[in-house]
Amino acid sequence: MADSFKLNHFTLHCxxxxxxxxxxYQTYGALNGxxxxxxxxxxxxxxxxxxxxxxxxxxxxxxxxxxFVIIPNMLGNGLSTSxxxxxxxADIRFSHYDNVRIQKQLLEEVFQIEQLxxxxxxxxxxxxxxxxxxxxPDRVQRIAALCGTARTxxxxxxxxxSLRSALTADPAWTGTRFESTPDRGFRAFAEIYxxxxxxxxxxxxxxxxxxxxxxxxxxxxxxxxxxxxxxDPHNLLSMIATWIHCDVSDNPTFQGxxxxxxxxxxxxxxVMPATTDLYFTPEDCAAEAELIPHxxxxxxxxxxxxxxxxxxxxxxxxxxxxxQISNLLNTQP
Numbered sequence: 001m002a003d004s005f006k007l008n009h010f011t012l013h014c015x016x017x018x019x020x021x022x023x024x025y026q027t028y029g030a031l032n033g034x035x036x037x038x039x040x041x042x043x044x045x046x047x048x049x050x051x052x053x054x055x056x057x058x059x060x061x062x063x064x065x066x067x068f069v070i071i072p073n074m075l076g077n078g079l080s081t082s083x084x085x086x087x088x089x090a091d092i093r094f095s096h097y098d099n100v101r102i103q104k105q106l107l108e109e110v111f112q113i114e115q116l117x118x119x120x121x122x123x124x125x126x127x128x129x130x131x132x133x134x135x136x137p138d139r140v141q142r143i144a145a146l147c148g149t150a151r152t153x154x155x156x157x158x159x160x161x162s163l164r165s166a167l168t169a170d171p172a173w174t175g176t177r178f179e180s181t182p183d184r185g186f187r188a189f190a191e192i193y194x195x196x197x198x199x200x201x202x203x204x205x206x207x208x209x210x211x212x213x214x215x216x217x218x219x220x221x222x223x224x225x226x227x228x229x230x231x232d233p234h235n236l237l238s239m240i241a242t243w244i245h246c247d248v249s250d251n252p253t254f255q256g257x258x259x260x261x262x263x264x265x266x267x268x269x270x271v272m273p274a275t276t277d278l279y280f281t282p283e284d285c286a287a288e289a290e291l292i293p294h295x296x297x298x299x300x301x302x303x304x305x306x307x308x309x310x311x312x313x314x315x316x317x318x319x320x321x322x323x324q325i326s327n328l329l330n331t332q333p
Contacts, residue, residue, distance in 0.1 A: 002026045002049065002079070005106045013095040013251065018088065023102050024079040025049070025072045028056045029064030031111060038113045039067045040103065040132070043074045044123040044310070045239050046231055052122075054312045061322045062120060067329075070111075072103050074124065076238035083234035093241050096124075096131045097251045103128075104136060115139050118329060119267075122146040122309040123280070124239070127246045130288075133265035134248050141333035143269040144325055146300070147309030149280050150248035150288055151258060156279055160244045162192055167233055178233050185233065190225035197224075199276035201303035211313055262291035268333050269295040270324060274308035298324050 002024050010021040026049040031038060039062060043052060049071040055061040062069050073079040075094035083092075107113040119140055121129035126148025133140050134150070152160070170185030172178045198207075203216070213219035228236065248254070249261040269292050273285035282299055289295040302308035302317050311317035 002073075005102070005110060007102060007105065010098075010102070012092065013097040014093040016088075016092050018081070018092075021075070021081045021098075021102065023072050023075070023081075023106055025070055025106065026053065028053065028062075028069040028071075029067055031068040031113075035111065035113050036115070036117060037067050038107070038111070038116050039069045039118045039120055040107070040116050040129075041069055041071045041120045042099065042103070042125040042128040043071065043077055044121075044125045045243060046077070046228060046236065048077055048079050049073055052125075052310065055318070061318065061325055067117065070107075072099070072106060074128070074239065074242070075099055075102075076235055076242060078232055078235045082232070083238050084232035093245065094238060095242060095250075096128050096246055096248075097135075099128055099242075100131045100135060103132075104139070115141060118142040118144060118325075120144045120146075120325065121148060123148050123306065124243055124246075126280075127243075127248075130248050130262075130265070133267045133269065133292075134261040135251065135253055137264055137266040140265075140267040142328055142331070143265070143267045144272065144328055145269065145285075146272045146321070147274050147277050147280050147306050149284050150246075150262060152244060152246045153281075153284055155281075157244055159192075159196055159279065160240050163189055164237060164240050166192055167236065182233055186229050187225055189236070190228055191220060193228070194220055194224040196278045196305075197307055198305040199278070199303050201276065202305060205303065207304070259291055262288060263293060265292050266294065268328065268331055270298050270328050271295050272298050272300055272309070272321070272324065274300045274302050274305060276303055277306045277308070279306050 004024045006022045011017045076082045119129040126145035129143045129145050130150035133143050166188035167185040170182030172180040172182040208219035249258040254261040271289040273282040289297045300308045308317045
């Protein structure tokens with residue numbers, strides 16, 4: 001069962017002070033005596049810890065017989081403080097600067113962990129990993145950043161704005177909230193998301209049929225639309241806002257100096273984009289890798305697009321990632 005960590009009178013990066021903020025987290029494995037085997041695994045867009053913990057297990061990507069894995073749920077995801085479970089409205093915007101500051105206090109106050117062996121993150125989890133490495137360079141030995149960038153690009157921002165526009169174009173949107181389920185909005189949202197999440201080759205080769213879907217329409221309805229209908233639409237908008245405004249240098253430490261933020265990362269870093277990712281392109285990820293002092297570029301060569309970084313239905317990409325993470329964990333920081 002998941003646990004929670006609460007802080008009182010927490011001031012967000014947007015300037016609002018919350019009477020209480022909560023992070024829900026799940027742990028796997030056991031912390032060793034000298035607290036040196038901790039791995040932080042932040043959540044991605046729309047995901048909760050139970051959606052991404054499939055890769056934790058013996059002979060999986062993260063082995064809990066060796067490592068103590070902590071999944072902190074991102075603010076806005078419906079478990080941690082979110083629009084759906086609090087009185088905070090649309091004027092409250094969470095940032096990764098908020099996420100990592102709370103996560104740091106969680107590690108210190110609950111587990112007395114001073115340094116992480118690894119931060120493993122996919123997509124928005126990778127964004128959080130970069131924030132950790134830049135803001136707390138002495139506390140992170142290794143980073144595995146899969147299919148994510150430290151700053152949201154203009155191209156990515158257009159995609160995110162289209163998602164927001166699709167969802168809020170539904171008649172259920174009042175301008176500040178949804179007064180009922182946005183059925184048409186969810187359908188349009190899912191179709192946009194699906195078109196970007198996998199590559200053209202994925203659809204050309206009809207990979208979805210091997211996953212048990214009768215047609216493209218069946219795949220869009222039963223996988224993509226059904227997945228996002230499980231989430232409160234206000235939370236989906238909240239996480240979009242976090243993603244849109246992601247910038248590792250947008251904080252008091254770096255004051256907008258993006259190269260300096262990346263150059264501050266001292267962790268051994270594996271930058272692992274998918275070669276066909278349309279959100280976080282390999283070119284964008286390679287450019288960031290050039291700025292990180294101890295980075296290595298290890299692309300995932302796959303037609304699964306962004307989903308290559310979360311390959312629970314994709315054994316070949318899982319095997320590649322598992323091998324790379326094993327190498328990284330066996331490397332001296």
